[in-house]
Amino acid sequence: MWACRRLMGKTWGISPRMAHWLYTAVVRPIVSYAALVWWRATNQQTVQAQLGTLQRQACLGITGAIRTCPTASMEVLLGLPPLHIHIWRCAYLGAVRVRWSEMVGSFATRRLQDTIQHFGIDSAGVLISDVMPEKMNFRLPFKVAIPSRERWRGGDLPLAAGVQAWYTDGSVIGGRTGLGVTGPRFSLALPLGSCATIFQAEVLAIDICAQELLRRGTKNARICIFSDSQAALKAISAFSHKSRLTWDCLNTLKALARDNRITLTWVLGHAGIKGNEKADSLAKLGAESLPTGPEPFLGLPKSYLERKVDEWVNTTKTSHWLRCPGLRQSKRLISPQGRARDMLSLSRINIRVLTGVLTGHCPLRYHLNKMGLGEITECRLCGGGEETAEHLLCDCPAAAYARFRHLGSGLLQPEALQRAATKNILAFLKEVGVFEVFFQ
Known part of the structure; x- marks a missing residue:
């Protein structure tokens, strides 16, 4: 992971899509290897925290976000389930794969069946399967x-x-x-x-x-x-x-x-x-x-079971996101489904800015004040409310015309931004000068 991080800077390095591929295709499979054997350890909070630390490094490398950006918000934006949930998925599919091979004894079959039943996924695809040994x-x-x-x-x-x-x-x-x-x-x-x-x-x-x-x-x-x-x-x-x-x-x-x-x-x-x-x-x-x-x-074909597992992962991931403490602005501006496809198609500069604004962890005056790096919190555009990302995106009167041009309304509810096109949000941020704030 650290070797990959050397290829990624805040505004330079390999593209977000390539960084995402390095993590999901190279690093994550190494971590989840033989998950069928050890997945129960991930029920411990300490193990989940250690896995989260690793995935946090990947998210920071992909997005170039600042160090205070919450891991859960970056995971949702990039469509990455928490690493322990991904390991549960690997363990379940591994148990099914071994179960289908019909090359295990009765004791191992019972252990595999326990793993399969533990997650509460629709097991019809396992019991009435079209898959057979080759x-x-x-x-x-x-x-x-x-x-x-x-x-x-x-x-x-x-x-x-x-x-x-x-x-x-x-x-x-x-x-x-x-x-x-x-x-x-x-x-x-x-x-x-x-x-x-x-x-x-x-x-x-x-x-x-x-x-x-x-x-x-x-x-x-x-x-x-x-x-x-x-x-x-x-x-x-x-x-x-x-x-x-x-x-x-x-x-x-x-x-x-x-x-x-x-x-x-x-x-x-x-x-x-x-x-x-x-x-x-x-x-x-x-x-x-x-x-x-x-x-x-x-x-039932293998694709049916994989679809059911993916539905379970999405449900579990959403439940985990809603249970995460704090993240007030992120939960208002970011949909639980995220916008991974759009995010990974952006340049390193654009993905850094968008991640910072949607999570609220960006060099605007309110957040800099919370970090102890500034004393002024008033909005530099209107001089009224506190300069937060939500204020600029939703109700700053000085940005109303730009908001109307790019986002369709002069005054927005935070939930409306969950459905807004990524390119429109970026165009709005460029017009109101947020990019200059990031790189001044």
Whole structure:
């Protein structure tokens, strides 16, 4: 961390985005290594304080803020959860990963289950998971063809006489997923509920198509199954499989290929291809229909669990922010969601100024007086109220015109600044001379 800090000055050095990457991609993974083993130690306040000291150094390096700037405020602005919460996240995902590997004994399984249940995260993604230990497949008894887009733009590709053409598709509408399958004397629209992904719908549609052909007892036939998902076709034909759904689909196709010649072909979607348009209509009908029975209907993918964990982290991070003592101005001017994307795109000078103003820890007269570095607290623009960052941003009468031009109103409530665009706040600060105060 100290080696990285040598690259960052108050107004010079690597960009905030690069500094953020050095911390999150290099330093933080070193600290959180093997979190599954030692995460319970982070329940102690002393350990949380030590971890907070490390993350504070990273935040100061990224923002260039002055030494009195509170750590919690910088964390929220940069979208960094407190380090002990990040370690809890790593421990939970580590426990799930080991649990899925199915290579641990009963005692270890109980310990892993204790860790998983401790955080109170929705554990459906663990218990009803699509993830499986890696399996390999080196024999592909069917072909996978991905024609160029140019070949499809002329319309349907010509098929040899006697080839059965089947079309599959998946769709998501209003958060619900559905699939569609169409072929000779067959049409199916199937709702999959709100937990399945579009990728799962595409793979399952191919699997259902192959199952229908097996049910019919199809033999000695040439079959072409069209799908507009290259991701699904490449996943099914890959050597390595960690998804139960793609593995089951592969085995179904293998069974069908014993007595038939199978080709999986990519079709350009939404290009007027008759069969694909019909499958797309069926998939949309399935997505718009209400499913029957309890969800989930498929094993939940890894992305579902990661989304739930991220939601838990955001909730826990917000709760921690609201419980932090003090931080009166920061909590009024900074949204709990922060503005990390905008902050990291700024120059070192701009991020230093914006961090100081939004937290209130900047070289304005009121704060300098609190630090014992000045005696005058009156606003230098209006000579009335105390010169605080909130006064300048919200109600200083001398800055009303500039505030109206850049922030949309001559008088603002502090909460309104949480929604204000970062570039507009910076333009206002430049016009009223705050930048000169920082660097005089």
